[in-house]
Amino acid sequence: MAARLDDLNGKTLYLVDVGFGGGYEFLEEMQGWLSRHVPGARTVLKRKGGNMLLDDPSLWTEIKGKGSAVIFGVGG
Amino acid sequence: MATARFADYVDRDARNHGMPLQFTFPPHTVVGKSRSTLRQYVEGNDQVTGEPLMQKIVNVLTRPTPEDGLQAATRKAPWPRLLKPDTEENLRRLFLDSGWTDGLPIILPTEERVADMLTGTSHPADEVVGRMTITTNQEKLEYTVEKVAVNAVMAGARPEHLPVILAIASTQEPSCPSSTTSFARMVLVNGPIRNEIGMNSGVGALSPFNLANSVIGRAWTLMTINLGDTRLGETFMGSQGNNLNYNNMCAAENEELSVWEPFHVQKGFKPDESTVSLFRGWSVINSMGAPNRRPAHEETAILLKSFPALRSTATLIMDPLVAKHLKDSQGFTTKEELSKWLSENVKIPAKQYWDADLVYAFMLPLALEGVEPYATWYKLPQDATLAPYNEPNNINVVVVGGETNPLWQTTDFFYTQTALVDEWRPKSGSDATKQSPVGNCESGECEI
Numbered sequence: 001m002a003a004r005l006d007d008l009n010g011k012t013l014y015l016v017d018v019g020f021g022g023g024y025e026f027l028e029e030m031q032g033w034l035s036r037h038v039p040g041a042r043t044v045l046k047r048k049g050g051n052m053l054l055d056d057p058s059l060w061t062e063i064k065g066k067g068s069a070v071i072f073g074v075g076g
Numbered sequence: 077m078a079t080a081r082f083a084d085y086v087d088r089d090a091r092n093h094g095m096p097l098q099f100t101f102p103p104h105t106v107v108g109k110s111r112s113t114l115r116q117y118v119e120g121n122d123q124v125t126g127e128p129l130m131q132k133i134v135n136v137l138t139r140p141t142p143e144d145g146l147q148a149a150t151r152k153a154p155w156p157r158l159l160k161p162d163t164e165e166n167l168r169r170l171f172l173d174s175g176w177t178d179g180l181p182i183i184l185p186t187e188e189r190v191a192d193m194l195t196g197t198s199h200p201a202d203e204v205v206g207r208m209t210i211t212t213n214q215e216k217l218e219y220t221v222e223k224v225a226v227n228a229v230m231a232g233a234r235p236e237h238l239p240v241i242l243a244i245a246s247t248q249e250p251s252c253p254s255s256t257t258s259f260a261r262m263v264l265v266n267g268p269i270r271n272e273i274g275m276n277s278g279v280g281a282l283s284p285f286n287l288a289n290s291v292i293g294r295a296w297t298l299m300t301i302n303l304g305d306t307r308l309g310e311t312f313m314g315s316q317g318n319n320l321n322y323n324n325m326c327a328a329e330n331e332e333l334s335v336w337e338p339f340h341v342q343k344g345f346k347p348d349e350s351t352v353s354l355f356r357g358w359s360v361i362n363s364m365g366a367p368n369r370r371p372a373h374e375e376t377a378i379l380l381k382s383f384p385a386l387r388s389t390a391t392l393i394m395d396p397l398v399a400k401h402l403k404d405s406q407g408f409t410t411k412e413e414l415s416k417w418l419s420e421n422v423k424i425p426a427k428q429y430w431d432a433d434l435v436y437a438f439m440l441p442l443a444l445e446g447v448e449p450y451a452t453w454y455k456l457p458q459d460a461t462l463a464p465y466n467e468p469n470n471i472n473v474v475v476v477g478g479e480t481n482p483l484w485q486t487t488d489f490f491y492t493q494t495a496l497v498d499e500w501r502p503k504s505g506s507d508a509t510k511q512s513p514v515g516n517c518e519s520g521e522c523e524i
Contacts, residue, residue: 001096001141002243003139004137004138004139004141005137005138006138008134008137008138013137013139017440019437020106020107020435020437021106021108021436021437022082022105022106022107022108022109022114023106023110023371025106025111025114025116026077026102026106026117026118029115029118030113030116030118030119030130030133033118033119033130034130036129038134047441047444048441049445050441050442050445051437051438051441052437069372071077071133071137071139072077072501073077073078074077074078074079074102074106075077075078075079075082076078076079076081076082076085076104076105076106076107
């Protein structure tokens with residue numbers, strides 16, 4: 001498991017839509033919540049390449065290089 | 077994150093893979109919900125722990141991960157090879173209560189019956205046929221010729237059916253994957269074995285009359301249940317389920333009455349080779365009448381517009397009379413010509429295409445990656461038309477039926493693969509089909 005963060009200020013959080021219906025819109029609302037309540041954090045909202053069943057190595061590489069943490073959603 | 081309905085499912089997934097993933101659970105579902113509802117979900121509580129949902133996410137990201145010592149589970153078949161002796165009634169009850177059946181009575185797979193079933197193939201009982209799971213939640217389970225034979229006995233099959241059932245098993249495809257969308261499947265048998273084992277390709281081929289059609293299709297689902305470890309509500313999550321999974325539309329192609337090339341020959345097999353081809357989809361629409369005032373290809377074009385045209389896939393199941401009508405009256409000399417015509421002439425508004433949920437899930441990612449033609453289609457005005465069945469090779473045509481009426485069925489099924497049956501036959505001289513009480517059926521219209 002990846003190491004946890006001390007706090008979210010100054011960090012880049014990736015919000016990744018895995019492709020189930022409604023997930024992108026839900027993450028947009030999450031992004032809004034984070035901007036209001038954790039303004040020191042930067043958020044990047046992305047759709048995972050391919051459908052929900054496929055891997056996306058290029059995005060994982062991007063997140064490892066530029067991100068501090070990632071939230072995947074929304075399975076359903 | 078996953079919606080709360082899948083809390084148990086993702087917990088098992090994490091444990092099965094030895095990964096203590098941290099999940100947060102908004103209400104089920106988020107699809108189709110208004111923005112105000114989604115905002116309430118975000119500002120509300122995790123449906124499992126009751127904690128404020130966003131605070132839980134912040135905590136997960138900033139607090140140490142609990143070390144719960146998860147280890148990847150070692151997957152073994154969850155049932156013994158032999159059961160303790162008991163009365164037939166008690167054993168039937170055990171199979172039913174254990175979830176080892178499709179809910180219908182089964183033939184108890186005694187050692188003697190399984191041994192008899194194994195005479196239907198030259199392959200040793202302990203030979204590994206494949207590995208299967210119905211969900212990524214679980215590791216695949218390995219299965220042998222013997223385990224396939226056990227399920228064949230349970231389905232009511234005879235030794236002469238076993239080569240077809242083994243061929244299906246060799247594909248390693250489950251008949252009812254875990255998808256919440258509840259897939260339907262179809263089994264199509266081609267080649268000489270159709271008649272050798274008395275399969276029905278004629279009158280009522282898709283109805284419940286013929287032994288071979290019934291038990292082969294049923295065996296696939298019993299294999300899926302027992303070899304793919306299907307457990308209702310745990311590994312199988314189809315919201316409504318699919319009644320077609322009882323025997324998976326198992327039939328033979330009516331090669332004798334078809335005016336077109338057999339399906340397996342289209343896929344590169346020889347006419348005298350026996351094969352089983354598998355299809356997967358959701359929907360079946362009857363033609364609801366004959367091609368009287370409107371030719372069959374034009375009627376099909378109308379029906380195909382009701383599907384999302386996912387990956388340009390469709391499968392038409394035609395009575396031989398429809399094939400003759402299309403060839404003799406409409407000039408389609410091959411199945412491929414019909415597929416090409418449909419590919420070019422089924423057109424729908426761009427909005428209809430992109431608003432389909434499955435298109436959103438599976439084709440929008442391709443459009444956003446610049447894959448053509450989807451990228452161009454995505455830029456079209458909503459009322460512009462597009463031809464969504466852009467891959468004619470994905471429009472399959474098979475001929476099944478007994479010429480009592482020129483009708484056909486239009487499905488959204490896509491073809492998955494064809495397996496050779498002949499590899500699983502008994503050795504020459506011990507051919508179980510020669511001992512078959514069913515006998516031969518040259519007409520392709522056998523019914524027991």
